[in-house]
Amino acid sequence: MEKIFRIFWKSLLFLLILLALYSLIQPVQWLGKISLYNRIYPGRERLPFGENPRIAYNFSLNNLDAMFASHKLHRAEKQDDDFRILFIGDSSLWGTLLKPEETLAGRLDQQEMMINGKKRKLQTFNLAYPTLALSKDLLILNRGLQYQPDLIVWSLTMESFPYDKQLSTPLVNNNLPEFLYVAQKSNLSAPWLPSTTSQSFYSRTLLGQRHDLADLIRLQLYGFMWAATGIDQDYPSDYPKPKTDLDADSTFHGVEGPYPDEKMAWDLLTAAHHLAGQIPILIMNEPILISHGKNSEIRYNFYYPRQAYDVWRESLLETCRSNHWPVLDVWNVLPTSDFTNSAIHYDANGAEKLAKLLSDAMESIFN
Amino acid sequence: MLLSDILILAIGLILLRVLPRKMQRKLFLFFTVLFIFKLQPAVPIRNFDFWFPFLSLSVTILCWQLCSRSKQKGDFTDLLVILGAIASVELTRLLDISNFLTKTRPPQIQLFLIGLLIFLLLLCLARFLRFRNQKIILTSGIVFLIFLLILLKTPSLTLDISRFLRMISGQSAENAAISDVRWLGISYLVFRLLAVLIDTRNGRKFSMPLGDFLIYVCFPPALSAGPIDRYDRFSKDLNAVSGELSGDFMAAFERISVGLFKKFILADSLSIVALSSQNSHLWIHPFWAWCALFFYGLQIYFDFSGYSDIAIGLGRLIGIHLPENFQHPYLKPDISKFWNNWHMTLTQWIRSYVFNPMTRKMRSNKAHPLPPWLIILVTQMTTMLIIGLWHGVTVNFLIWGAWHGFGLFFHQQYYQITKNLITELQEHKRLLYHAYTILSTTVTIFFVMAGWIWFVIPSTGDALQFFSRLF
CATH class of the missing domain: 1.20.5 (Single alpha-helices involved in coiled-coils or other helix-helix interfaces)
Structure with missing residues (x-):
């Protein structure tokens, strides 16, 4: 004994x-940078995200280093005639239910375009992430800028604007020190920003970080499945269609009528432009489903009451105009049939139509 | 077994080991009974996370009653300890502690008493019958156990059982599923019981005390995934358990650590990338398909041998030296050696109770002597088909068994032809012999891996389609 x-x-x-x-x-922190992607496996076409890893061969994690190290952008070489475009945004741009090549970024990749009088090959990278918050886009944009983009396409919608969503979104919430650094770097001083962050002792221990460590290993293992099957999300054969018969509810986030500007993160748009500096950002007001069912005179869809959305859209266009930011307003270009399982998720057809519109918009901006 | 189960089991076994010998055996028995309930996974059929372990214990005691010549006074005390442990589990119902010993609340007291009464009546009947036509009674016991195994291993019959159990539990039979009938360790339990019944039927004297027998059959570390020990060997260890733990402790700690690493790190990680019935049609290139197949082969090895390591290690904590189950099977140069080192205790069981008796019987037929190659083909094929069917009565398990049966037969024929040449290589041309060994090991591993396709993919069509993806 x-x-x-x-x-x-x-x-x-x-x-x-x-x-x-x-x-x-x-x-x-540094283990996240070690990756088998882009070395043994091909890099992922979009940032890792998934709620059903065993089927999707993909899952959500919060380690930005690991997420970027797994993306094909991380090791992509840029030729002289390449015109590198980074796409940031939410799940519609990420491509829920779409194969990588069917997404907006996928459709435009390797296309040739006249840019400032020169023929350039588009090299597009999908850096969208399926949550609705502008703060998360800013965090990703900051990382993306390290990869020498020539253009940022930022697909956004009203649902990403409310203040209360900015810190609660998991990617920001779990990378708060980095977000605060980005906020400082981009001169963002919003009332909802905390001044400091505190990390508990437990969260710094091996026990507190065991899930993060396991996630790093799982990301590498799912890389095998990604390389071997080309699958990076669950593609169910059947899914519920978005509602077109709506409740007689004219509120947006509990507010009747127009949603107050002071409760929306307009300042994040300015911060993003400050961060990007000379690199142009093309803002795209993404398509939404416009329903024609019950109470459609009150609401466009599950997300938006007509009045609040119209006022927000006008504000967005006015903000872009006054700041001379290029904007592509495609909110109503897709018919109901082009949407899949949500009022903002469009299908392959929709992505193709958008690709054409975006391509035209880019040509007019750069020529 | 969950990590928490392994930890509780380890602590329990250490505490038992250091107890005074007088108390040790009875408490070990009590602990074993409790743990059968604790390890039983949740089942959607009401109360069957209680009834399955109860049935396991009942069948074990009834078999003991049919076989045993033990006349020890302690047997009755053992029975009381077992019943006391079962009653303790039932009484947790009154304490309203969910997920303590059973996954859901145990059945109502009246139902429990009815179950107990039926069991006691059957026990009296077995006691009454044991000296009358023992051969017929034992044969009936063997047939019953084989029938039970067939019921539980045949998907369509298992579904019928689920429907029936749901009906008697007042649940909708429409929701019945094969996975409803998750009876912990029944395959291993039946094989241990069959060994005793067959031996007794063949005239071997069996006098193991009830408590020891129940500990042997339901030994918690080996209940869910083996190894299948022999009762006489187990009994020797059980009777030699001393309070001195330190030597065993180190060996146990090392073995359990290796097992945990194999099971929870290697096997669980490999399960993400391994071939499965869900992903068999998804591979876009033969290279990835081969990788997935090899990952499956490694996963099943690490999973199974990891569990065996944990069981062997836990056994050491109480002084039981469970037999080895795996000895680097993938590094063996031929299929025969592979099977001598893969799931060794099952192979030995089948060899003892199927292969050897069958071979003897066929060889002893002097009136119509059979050619040796035919005897080998029939016995090896039968053995492997039984091993295949033991995993499940399905076409693909049958093909898997036949795959290995033919493999063993052809290897035997090949060995007969080449054994002189190989011996010469081994003795005089070492370099060539090493190259030959590497080549034969490679061929063997590819053969075994290809065989796993039948094992992992339940549909024959899908399995064939996966074969085509490999080329």
């Missing part, structure tokens, strides 16, 4: 030293 106790104490001491070293080194 004595021997057993001796072994027990030694093991305990060894474990404590290991845990202390872990807390000091914080390896999860």
Whole structure:
């Protein structure tokens, strides 16, 4: 028994030293940069996201280093005649229910276009992420700018604007120190921004970070499945269609009538432009489903009451006009039949139509 | 087994080990009974996370009653301890502790008493019958157990059982599913019981005390995934358990650690990338399909051998030296050696109770002697088909068994032809012999891996389609 106790104490001491070293080194931060993607497996066409990993061969994690290291952008070479476009936005741009090549970014990739009188090959990268918050787009934009883009296409919708969504979105919430750094870098001083962040001791320990570590390994394992099957999301054969018969509810986030400007993150648009500097950002007001069913005179769809949306859209266009930001307003260009499982998710047909409109818009901006 | 189960089991076994010998055996028995309930997974049929372990214990005791010549006073005490442990599980119903010993609340007291009464009546009947026409009674026991295994391993019959159990539990039979009938460790339990019944029927004296027998059959570490120990060997270890733990503790700790690493790190990670029935049609290039197939082969090995390591390690904590189950099977140079090192205890069981008796019987037929190659073909094929069907009565498991049956037969024929040449290589041309060994190991591993396709993909059409994806 004595021997057993001796072994027990030694093991305990060894474990404590290991845990202390872990807390000091914080390896999860640099481990995220180590990746089999772009080396053994091809890089992912879009950022990792998924709620059903065993079917989607993809899942959601919060380590931005690991997410970017798994993306094909991370090791993409840029030739002289390449015109590199980064697409940021939400799930509609990420391409829920669409194959990578069917997304807006996928459709435009490798196309040739006259840019400032020169023939350039479009090199597009899908950096959209399926949550609705502008703050998350700013965080991704900051990372994306390290990859020398020539243009940013930012697809957004009204649902991404309310203040209360900006910090609660998981990617920002779990990368708050980095977001605050980006906010400072982009001169963002919004009332909803916390001044500091505090990290509990537990969250710095091996126990507190065990899920993050497991996620890094899982991301590499799912990379095999991605490479071997080309699948990066669940494609159910059947899914519920978005509602076209709507409730007689004219509120948006509990507010009747126009949603107050002071409750919306307009300042994030300015911050993004400040961050991008000389690199142009083309803002795209993304298509929404316009229903013709019950109460469609009150609401466009599940997300938006008509009045609030119309006022917001006008404000968006006015903000872009006054700041001389290029904007493509395509909110109503797609018929109901082009939407899949949500009032903002369009199908392959819809993406093709949008690609054409976007292509035209880019040509007019650069020529 | 969950990690928490393994931890509780380890602590429990260590505590039992250091107890005074007088108390040790009875408490070990009590602990074993409780743990059968604890390990039983949840089932959607009402109360069957209680009734399945109850049935396991009942069948074990009834078999013991039919076979045993034990006349120890302790047997009655053992029975009381077992019943006391079952009653304790039932009483957790009154304490309203969910997920403590059973996954859901145990059945109502009246139902429990009816179940207990039926069991006691059957026990009296078995006691009454054991000295009358013992051969017929034991044969009936063997047939019953084989029938039970067939019921539980045949998907359509299992579905019928689920429907029936749902009906008697007052649940809708429409929702019945094969996965409803998750009876913990029944395959291993039946094989252990069959060994005793067959041996007793063949005239071997069986006098293991009830408590020891129940611990042997339901030994918690080995209940869900083996190894299948022999009762006489297990009994020797059980009777030699000492309070001195330190030597065993180190060996157990090492073995359990290896097992946990294999099972929860390697096998669980490989399960993400391994071939499965869901992804068999998704591979876009033969290279990835081969990778997935090899990952499956490794996954099943690490999963199974990891569990065996954990079981062997946990056994060591209480002084039981469970037999080895895997010895680097994928590194063996021929299919025969592979099967001597893969799931060894099952192979040995089948060899003892199927292959050897069958071979003896066929060889002893002097009136119509059969050619040796035919005897080998029939016995090896039968053995492997039984191993295949033990995993499930389906076409693909049958093909998997036949795949290995033919493999073993052809290897045997090949060995007969080449054994002199191989011996010469081994003795005089070492380099060539090493190259030959590497080549034969490679051929063997590819053969075994290709065989897993039948094992992992339940539909024959899908399995054939996957074969085509490999080329």
